[in-house]
Amino acid sequence: MLRGLGKLTWIEIKIFMREPLGAIGTIVVPVLVFVLVGRAITSKAQTPSMSNFARVGLPVMASILIVISAVLSLVTIISIYREGGILKRLRATPLRPQTILSAHVLVKLLLTAASLLLMFLAGKRYIPPGVHPPIVSFAVALVISTWSILSIGFVIASIVPTARFAQPVGAVVLYPMVGLSGLFAPIASFPPAFRMLARLSPMNYAVSLLQGIWVGDPWSAHLADVAMLIVFFLLFTALSAKIFRWE
Amino acid sequence: MRPVIQVSGLRKSYGRTVAVADATFEVNEGEIFGLIGPNGAGKTTTMECIEGLRKPDRGSIAVLALDPFRDVYKLQNRIGVQLQQAQLQKRIKVWEAVDLWASLYKKKSVDGDRLLDQLGLTDKRNAWFMNLSGGQKQRLFIALALINDPEVVFLDELTTGLDPQSRHAIWDLVRGIRERGKTVFLTTHLMEEAERLCDRVAIMEHGRIIDIDTPANLVLRHCPERTVVIEVSDPAAAEPFNLIPRVERVERNGSQFTIYGRGDLVTEVIHFLSENRVRVTDFRAILPNLEDVFLKLTGRSIRE
Numbered sequence: 442m443l444r445g446l447g448k449l450t451w452i453e454i455k456i457f458m459r460e461p462l463g464a465i466g467t468i469v470v471p472v473l474v475f476v477l478v479g480r481a482i483t484s485k486a487q488t489p490s491m492s493n494f495a496r497v498g499l500p501v502m503a504s505i506l507i508v509i510s511a512v513l514s515l516v517t518i519i520s521i522y523r524e525g526g527i528l529k530r531l532r533a534t535p536l537r538p539q540t541i542l543s544a545h546v547l548v549k550l551l552l553t554a555a556s557l558l559l560m561f562l563a564g565k566r567y568i569p570p571g572v573h574p575p576i577v578s579f580a581v582a583l584v585i586s587t588w589s590i591l592s593i594g595f596v597i598a599s600i601v602p603t604a605r606f607a608q609p610v611g612a613v614v615l616y617p618m619v620g621l622s623g624l625f626a627p628i629a630s631f632p633p634a635f636r637m638l639a640r641l642s643p644m645n646y647a648v649s650l651l652q653g654i655w656v657g658d659p660w661s662a663h664l665a666d667v668a669m670l671i672v673f674f675l676l677f678t679a680l681s682a683k684i685f686r687w688e
Numbered sequence: 689m690r691p692v693i694q695v696s697g698l699r700k701s702y703g704r705t706v707a708v709a710d711a712t713f714e715v716n717e718g719e720i721f722g723l724i725g726p727n728g729a730g731k732t733t734t735m736e737c738i739e740g741l742r743k744p745d746r747g748s749i750a751v752l753a754l755d756p757f758r759d760v761y762k763l764q765n766r767i768g769v770q771l772q773q774a775q776l777q778k779r780i781k782v783w784e785a786v787d788l789w790a791s792l793y794k795k796k797s798v799d800g801d802r803l804l805d806q807l808g809l810t811d812k813r814n815a816w817f818m819n820l821s822g823g824q825k826q827r828l829f830i831a832l833a834l835i836n837d838p839e840v841v842f843l844d845e846l847t848t849g850l851d852p853q854s855r856h857a858i859w860d861l862v863r864g865i866r867e868r869g870k871t872v873f874l875t876t877h878l879m880e881e882a883e884r885l886c887d888r889v890a891i892m893e894h895g896r897i898i899d900i901d902t903p904a905n906l907v908l909r910h911c912p913e914r915t916v917v918i919e920v921s922d923p924a925a926a927e928p929f930n931l932i933p934r935v936e937r938v939e940r941n942g943s944q945f946t947i948y949g950r951g952d953l954v955t956e957v958i959h960f961l962s963e964n965r966v967r968v969t970d971f972r973a974i975l976p977n978l979e980d981v982f983l984k985l986t987g988r989s990i991r992e
C-alpha cells in the first residue's frame with residue numbers, strides 16, 4: 442500500500458538539501474528571525490511588554506514562520522512537479538497517489554522539526570531566564586499545526602495555474618491568516634467580522650496551541666485547539682482530494 | 689500470435705474537444721506496433737487510456753487481459769511506460785531514480801546497474817537529472833520503463849527533439865527490447881522512425897484509425913507508383929523501355945530516362961537492363977514511403 446514511501450521521502454529530502462537557496466530560505470530564515478529579533482530585544486532595557494514578547498511572542502512567531510515556510514515550499518514544489526510532468530511520471534508507476542503526497546508531507550514535517558531544533562540550539566540564550574519551555578511537547582504541537590496547515594497547501598497547489606504563481610498565491614492566502622491569528626493582537630480586540638474570519642482559519646488554533654504549550658499549559662487545556670486543527674486537516678484534505686490536479 | 693492489447697471503439701473527449709473519436713486495433717505479442725499520425729491526432733490520449741492513466745468515455749480496452757483503468761496497479765506491475773515530455777526531479781541522481789523505481793514493483797526487478805550499462809549511462813550514475821542531455825534523459829526513461837522486466841513497453845514520442853545520432857542509437861535499443869521477447873507499443877509523428885522500427889503501424893488522424901498494416905504493405909497498397917531514373921551512355925539502347933512489364937510511361941531528357949510504373953517496376957527494370965546488357969551511367973529508384981501514404985490518405989502532409 443505504502444510501497445516506496447520511505448525511499449521516496451528520503452530521496453525528496455536529499456533533493457531538497459541539494460537546492461541550497463530553497464533549503465536556506467525554508468530552514469534558516471525562521472531561525473535567523475528568532476536569533477536577530479531575540480538579540481535586539483534582550484539588548485534593550487526590559488520593559489514588561491517587551492519581555493512578554495520575548496517570553497512567548499517571539500518563539501511562537503518564529504514557529505509560525507517555520508510553518509509558513511513549510512507550506513509555501515510544499516505549494517511551490519508540488520506545482521513545479523505538476524508543471525514538469527514529474528507527478529504524472531510518478532503516477533505511471535505502482536506508486537499510489539497518496540504515497541507520493543504523503544512523502545512530501547513527511548519531508549515538510551521532518552524539516553519543521555529540524556528547523557525548530559536548530560532554533561532552540563541557535564537561540565538558546567535569547568530564551569529569557571526562568572522560562573523552561575516543554576520542548577518535546579512544543580515540537581509535537583508544531584508538527585500537528587504544520588500538518589493541519591499543509592492541507593491548505595494542497596488546496597492552494599490544486600488551484601494555482603502555474604508554478605510561477607505558487608509562491609505569491611500562497612503568500613496572499615497565508616499571511617493574512619497570520620495577521621488574524623491572534624499572534625499580534627488578541628482576537629477579542631478585532632471587529633466582529635474579522636473575529637468571524639479568524640475563527641475560520643486554522644492559524645488561529647495553531648497560535649493558541651503553541652502559545653499555551655510554550656508557557657506550560659497542559660495538553661488538556663488545548664484539546665479544542667487540537668480538535669479544530671484536525672477538523673481543518675480533514676476538511677482541506679477532502680477538498681484537495683476533490684480538486685487536486687496531477688497534470 | 690496472441691494479442692496483448694485489444695482496443696475496441698475507444699472514445700475520449702476533453703470538454704468539447706474530441707481527442708479520440710473511434711479507435712479499434714490489436715497489438716500482437718512480440719511485435720513493435722506504432723501509432724503514427726501528426727501532432728494532435730489523438731495518439732498520446734489513446735496510449736494513456738491503454739496505460740490506465742485516463743478513463744475512456746466509451747469503448748473497451750484489454751491489456752494482458754486486464755482492464756487498464758480498473759486493474760491499474762496490477763497492470764502497472766507488468767508494463768513499462770515512457771511518457772511524452774516527462775521530467776524527473778531536477779536534482780535526482782540517475783542511480784537514485786533507478787533505485788526508487790526498482791523498489792516500487794512487486795516482482796524482482798532487473799539489475800539496475802546492468803541496465804544503466806546497457807543504455808550507456810554508467811558514467812552518469814551520479815549525475816543530476818537536470819544535467820543530462822536530451823538523449824541521456826530519454827535513455828534513462830527507457831531504463832525506468834524496463835526496470836520491472838515488463839511484458840509490454842509503451843514509448844510515447846521517444847525520439848522527438850533528439851539529434852539523428854541519438855535517434856539511431858535509441859532505435860537500436862528499441863529493437864533490442866523486441867529481441868528480448870517484449871511487445872513494444874509506440875507513438876511517433878516521424879514516418880522514418882515508423883518505417884525503420886515498426887512491424888506494424890496504425891495511421892491515426894483526427895482521433896480515428898485510418899488504416900493498419902505493415903509499413904511495406906501500406907506503401908504497396910496506397911502508393912503502388914514507382915519511378916526509376918536512369919542515364920545510359922547509348923540512348924538507342926533505351927528505346928524498348930516501353931516494353932518492360934509494369935511500365936506505364938517513359939520520359940526522355942537527353943540521355944536521361946524517367947520510367948514510371950507500378951508494383952515490381954524496379955526489379956523489372958534491373959532485369960531488363962542486365963538481359964539486354966544496357967550500359968547505365970546512373971540509376972536511381974524513387975520509392976514512395978509512409979509519408980506519401982499519409983499524404984494520399986489524408987490529403988495533407990504529416991508535417992503540416
